[in-house]
Amino acid sequence: EPEVTQTPSHQVTQMGQEVILRCVPISNHLYFYWYRQILGQKVEFLVSFYNNEISEKSEIFDDQFSVERPDGSNFTLKIRSTKLEDSAMYFCASRVAGGSTDTQYFGPGTRLTVL
Amino acid sequence: DQQVKQNSPSLSVQEGRISILNCDYTNSMFDYFLWYKKYPAEGPTFLISISSIKDKNEDGRFTVFLNKSAKHLSLHIVPSQPGDSAVYFCAARVNTDKLIFGTGTRLQVFP
Numbered sequence: 063e064p065e066v067t068q069t070p071s072h073q074v075t076q077m078g079q080e081v082i083l084r085c086v087p088i089s090n091h092l093y094f095y096w097y098r099q100i101l102g103q104k105v106e107f108l109v110s111f112y113n114n115e116i117s118e119k120s121e122i123f124d125d126q127f128s129v130e131r132p133d134g135s136n137f138t139l140k141i142r143s144t145k146l147e148d149s150a151m152y153f154c155a156s157r158v159a160g161g162s163t164d165t166q167y168f169g170p171g172t173r174l175t176v177l
Numbered sequence: 178d179q180q181v182k183q184n185s186p187s188l189s190v191q192e193g194r195i196s197i198l199n200c201d202y203t204n205s206m207f208d209y210f211l212w213y214k215k216y217p218a219e220g221p222t223f224l225i226s227i228s229s230i231k232d233k234n235e236d237g238r239f240t241v242f243l244n245k246s247a248k249h250l251s252l253h254i255v256p257s258q259p260g261d262s263a264v265y266f267c268a269a270r271v272n273t274d275k276l277i278f279g280t281g282t283r284l285q286v287f288p
Contacts, residue, residue: 093274107275118273153220166276168220
């Protein structure tokens with residue numbers, strides 16, 4: 063069964079450094095998302111992406127964050143200058159297209175630790 | 178932001194019995210609801226969903242009930258199995274794509 067994959071599984075970085083989290087969505091999916099879960103808290107929406115542009119973003123997704131689909135398979139989340147509070151699990155998700163009942167399928171996540 | 182609430186942080190059920198997980202929401206504009214299951218160190222796994230125009234959806238051992246007047250949905254697992262032990266998240270969607278998640282309920286199924 064096709065699945066969303068994410069790399070790396072765990073990323074440790076120093077505060078102020080840039081990180082890029084990578085995702086390979088399911089191949090025929092056209093809508094892509096990033097969510098995050100801070101330890102002990104809810105899963106929170108960050109951004110949705112369709113047709114090579116952001117369709118919606120949350121208040122969390124400020125100028126330090128950016129997303130890109132550099133080629134036909136990868137979808138990346140970049141954090142320009144990491145802060146301690148960016149430490150969280152980051153989940154990528156994707157869905158097919160069009161149908162109002164299409165489900166978002168999630169990857170296994172990248173644990174980001176900012177020191 | 179408390180638009181989706183799961184008021185029970187944990188639930189313990191004996192194997193073979195029914196597990197009922199509850200979720201309340203405040204936004205009447207939500208049009209689609211989903212349940213996800215999550216194991217530690219893994220991403221949420223889709224279980225079952227329901228459109229706001231329905232009141233029940235069933236898939237094998239899993240049934241989701243929606244009571245729009247009460248703004249309440251529930252997930253029934255019958256019979257419960259030890260492999261069902263995980264954290265269950267309720268999520269809701271309003272017109273746009275983003276999902277709003279509840280805080281999760283940890284289900285433990287014991288023999």
